[in-house]
Amino acid sequence: MRRVRLIVAYDGTACHGWQFQPGLRTVQGVLQEAIFGALGEEVRVDGASRTDSGVHARGQACAFTTASSVPTDKLPIVLNNELPADVRVAAAGDVGEDFQPRFESVGKHYHYTWFNGEIDDVFSCRYVSRVRGPVDIDAMRAAAVFFEGQHDFACLQNSTAETSVSTVRYLHLVRVGVPGDSLIRIDVLGNAFLYNMVRILSGTLLEIGQGRRTPDTILDALRSGQRVDTGCTAPASGLCLEEVFFSDADLEKKAAVLRD
Amino acid sequence: MRRVRLIVAYDGTACHGWQFQPGLRTVQGVLQEAIFGALGEEVRVDGASRTDSGVHARGQACAFTTASSVPTDKLPIVLNNELPADVRVAAAGDVGEDFQPRFESVGKHYHYTWFNGEIDDVFSCRYVSRVRGPVDIDAMRAAAVFFEGQHDFACLQNSTAETSVSTVRYLHLVRVGVPGDSLIRIDVLGNAFLYNMVRILSGTLLEIGQGRRTPDTILDALRSGQRVDTGCTAPASGLCLEEVFFSDADLEKKAAVLRD
Numbered sequence: 001m002r003r004v005r006l007i008v009a010y011d012g013t014a015c016h017g018w019q020f021q022p023g024l025r026t027v028q029g030v031l032q033e034a035i036f037g038a039l040g041e042e043v044r045v046d047g048a049s050r051t052d053s054g055v056h057a058r059g060q061a062c063a064f065t066t067a068s069s070v071p072t073d074k075l076p077i078v079l080n081n082e083l084p085a086d087v088r089v090a091a092a093g094d095v096g097e098d099f100q101p102r103f104e105s106v107g108k109h110y111h112y113t114w115f116n117g118e119i120d121d122v123f124s125c126r127y128v129s130r131v132r133g134p135v136d137i138d139a140m141r142a143a144a145v146f147f148e149g150q151h152d153f154a155c156l157q158n159s160t161a162e163t164s165v166s167t168v169r170y171l172h173l174v175r176v177g178v179p180g181d182s183l184i185r186i187d188v189l190g191n192a193f194l195y196n197m198v199r200i201l202s203g204t205l206l207e208i209g210q211g212r213r214t215p216d217t218i219l220d221a222l223r224s225g226q227r228v229d230t231g232c233t234a235p236a237s238g239l240c241l242e243e244v245f246f247s248d249a250d251l252e253k254k255a256a257v258l259r260d
Numbered sequence: 261m262r263r264v265r266l267i268v269a270y271d272g273t274a275c276h277g278w279q280f281q282p283g284l285r286t287v288q289g290v291l292q293e294a295i296f297g298a299l300g301e302e303v304r305v306d307g308a309s310r311t312d313s314g315v316h317a318r319g320q321a322c323a324f325t326t327a328s329s330v331p332t333d334k335l336p337i338v339l340n341n342e343l344p345a346d347v348r349v350a351a352a353g354d355v356g357e358d359f360q361p362r363f364e365s366v367g368k369h370y371h372y373t374w375f376n377g378e379i380d381d382v383f384s385c386r387y388v389s390r391v392r393g394p395v396d397i398d399a400m401r402a403a404a405v406f407f408e409g410q411h412d413f414a415c416l417q418n419s420t421a422e423t424s425v426s427t428v429r430y431l432h433l434v435r436v437g438v439p440g441d442s443l444i445r446i447d448v449l450g451n452a453f454l455y456n457m458v459r460i461l462s463g464t465l466l467e468i469g470q471g472r473r474t475p476d477t478i479l480d481a482l483r484s485g486q487r488v489d490t491g492c493t494a495p496a497s498g499l500c501l502e503e504v505f506f507s508d509a510d511l512e513k514k515a516a517v518l519r520d
Contacts, residue, residue: 009379009381009382009383010382011382011383056382056383058383076378076379077378080379080380085380085382085385086382087382088379088380088381088382089379090379118336118337119269119336119340119348119349119350120340120345120348121269121348122269122270122271122316122345122346122347122348123269123271123316123318123387125345127383
């Protein structure tokens, strides 16, 4: 038996999130089915991030244990032959037999994209969340800085879900960029994330951009630790898990690139 | 009564082409339904190009006659409220009451995109057509030039469909570019197009890139006027109607930009 790590991209629009659920189409389920089709093995695929329903990924990391003799470098082609068009294996690599992506990842890069134009773009509307009216990017940038570093992020945790024991996390970087016509992109690089954390952070920054709260309310929310002190949970369609990091060096390199 | 010109973008994936067909979802049908929903009028929307099933558009032009008093500049918002997410009105303008986009257009810009990477990109796979193995871009470029100018393009006309009386057309520009990782894009600017012309042209250029025919076979095909002397009809998913021109100055300006 050997263990393989996969890097997987998916358009989450037609999936009920990452995690396997009987009778529902999920990314984990789709992958497990493709592995069964290609290798004839019923395996469990362990993911680094349990992305929500409708959330996308360009670089989800996951791992499974196999008895198959298919060479690792051929696995992307073999699995992509079985996978539907909205899920693709981008890369495969050998890992130790107790490798667990969720616990061994040292960080993740998510981005959230708001579309602020008047006419939606039919070619990218599945990957953004639209917002009307003026948005003050500078106010969003001023607020984003307050999220960087180590904090108790209890205020950014979905209050209805299972809650984490510790809500202290480290965010290397929170950047607000304007990568193209009418797009507002929030890049977040952190060591680990609470349930819905990036979506609540993005919703809060947007409300600041809309003048519905001021940047310094971030400081109050971090102090209070109350979910009611932050903004709405931004819709899933705008969120993408860009990359999972397994070495501090890779993570720092990415942070440096995004900072430039 | 007044006549309005619309510029429309659509993701053609889920449409049976532009032209209205009873019981099928077509772009023309979807637009006519939205106009009925928004303005309460049963109108006929006349398009500049009858794009095939699965073909996309960023700048289709069309026109309809209306008794509505909704200001022209408000029509995009009013109609987009009724339209499904894969069809958007980008702009609206007033035109003369006998304006017919198909006959008054002086040219169109289409582009065709081949994806030549090993791993499909889940976020753009609906807008490309994939091809495996090495492709010689220089050979495609050498061949593309032969299509430019005025020719009898009978060899690029789908032989099973209704045929045009004259098959002489003028192509201002045929360019092969490499806009991004693993993408091969063919831009075609012409005064008018035969049925399936851009898809056959793109399929023929690809076969040249794959070494299955030489660039100078284009000259033979233009001389013979035989469909059998050109390549396969490229799949619809890679084709996009980028823009329709109603003035020679606009068309020449676009040709100059693409030539740079």
